[in-house]
Amino acid sequence: xxxxxxxxxxxxxxxxxxxxxxxxQDMNHNSMYxxxxxxxxxxxxxxxxxxxxxxxxGEVPNGYNVSRLNKREFSLRLESAAPxxxxxxxxxxxxxxxxxxxFGDGTRLSIL
Amino acid sequence: xxxVEQNSGPLSVPEGAIASLNCTYSDRGSQSFFWYRQYxxxxxxxxxxxxxxxxxxxxxxxxxxxxxSQYVSLLIRDSQPSDSATYLCAVNINQGGKLIFGQGTELxxxx
Numbered sequence: 001x002x003x004x005x006x007x008x009x010x011x012x013x014x015x016x017x018x019x020x021x022x023x024x025q026d027m028n029h030n031s032m033y034x035x036x037x038x039x040x041x042x043x044x045x046x047x048x049x050x051x052x053x054x055x056x057x058g059e060v061p062n063g064y065n066v067s068r069l070n071k072r073e074f075s076l077r078l079e080s081a082a083p084x085x086x087x088x089x090x091x092x093x094x095x096x097x098x099x100x101x102x103f104g105d106g107t108r109l110s111i112l
Numbered sequence: 113x114x115x116v117e118q119n120s121g122p123l124s125v126p127e128g129a130i131a132s133l134n135c136t137y138s139d140r141g142s143q144s145f146f147w148y149r150q151y152x153x154x155x156x157x158x159x160x161x162x163x164x165x166x167x168x169x170x171x172x173x174x175x176x177x178x179x180x181s182q183y184v185s186l187l188i189r190d191s192q193p194s195d196s197a198t199y200l201c202a203v204n205i206n207q208g209g210k211l212i213f214g215q216g217t218e219l220x221x222x223x
Contacts, residue, residue, distance in 0.1 A: 094209050
C-alpha cells in the first residue's frame, strides 16, 4: 500500500547542476501535483497535471519543468539548480477535481 | 488579501482540552475543504474533508463549515500531546483540482 512514492528522499547539488525528482502513485489517480515548502511560505504549487497528457503552471514554475510520463508518474526537473531552489519538495495526487490530495514523503533538496 | 488565511499560532492548549483551529477563505465558489496535519519533518496527512455546511465528526475531530461566512474550522476534543503538529487548511478553487493551502497553525498540547 505505497500510495505516493518520491525519490530520492535527500539530495545535495551544486549550483548549475541538473536533476530530476521522481514521483509515482499507485492509486489510479488522474491528477498529480508538485509543491515546494519553505519556512514561513507554506506549500506553494509549482506545476500540476490534471490528467495524463496535460501539465499546467502553478504559483512558482520558474526554473522547473515537468513531465507526466504516464498516469502513474510525474517528474520534476531542475535544469540549472540555484540556491533559491533549496527546499522540501512534495508530490501529491488526487482522484479528481473535488477530491483531497495525498502526499508523498517529500524530497529534501539542498543546493550549494 | 490571501486566499486562505489561518492564524499561525502557536496555539497552546493543556492535555484534555478542546483545540479550536480556524480558517477563512476568499473564493465564494469553493466547494471542497480539507484539513491536513503535518508533523515536523513529515509530509501533510489528510485528517478531514468537508463539502457541506454544518459539522462533520470523525472520532475526536470535528470540522465545521459555514460557506456564507467563508469560514471553516477544526475542533480537536480531548487533545493529546501526540496532536502537537501544524494543521493546514486547504480549499479547492475548482481549477484542475488545485488546492490553496493556508500557512498553517502550529498546535502545542502540553501534558
